[in-house]
Amino acid sequence: MYNTYLKLVYYSCYSQFSRTVLGDYAELYRKQKVASSLETGYYLSKITAEYNIDKYDDVIDGNIHKGIKNIDTNKLSLRESVDLAKIIADLNVKDIKAEDILSKIDSIIKDNSMQDLLTKIDEKSFPYGYGSGFGRLLIYLIDKQTEIL
Secondary structure, three states, X not given: OHHXXXXXXXXXXXXXXXXXXXXXXXXXXXXXXXXXXXXXXXXXXXXXXXXXXXXXXXXXXXXXXXXXXXXXHHHOOHHHHHHHHHHHHHHOOOOHHHHHHHHHHHHHHHHOOHHHHHHHOOXXXXXXXXXXXXXXXXXXXXXXXXXXX
16 A cells, blocks of 8 residues: 555556555664665655655665565566556666576567567456556567556
8 A cells, every 4th residue: 555655656657645644654664664666765755855855865775676586577567567667777786686586577578479579468457558568568669768557
């Protein structure tokens, strides 16, 4: 739920968000009560930079670096791979797993095999649309700087 909240604040440019929610999350994170998440670190870094909020660098860095280590690249759907590749590329993270995710996306692009591409799409997501990852992949390929919601 916290990731969803951060995405909402970031994408809507909502400046009246609860600073208390950020503080409470940071306290829980520092007490190791919540797991690290790359997305949480990413969106928290964007929000704190946008609104000049300090004292969250440890929480951001921990979420980003430990979040990457928590990723099982073999179990990622196409949608998850594209979303994480976008974040990793934007953050310019240098890490073995980060490079693995980016190389998987690159191999899909270079392979040009529609069958391989379709196997990456979540079978529950029919028809093959934006939510399944296919549209996300096309957007990512066209412009890596485009925001993917």
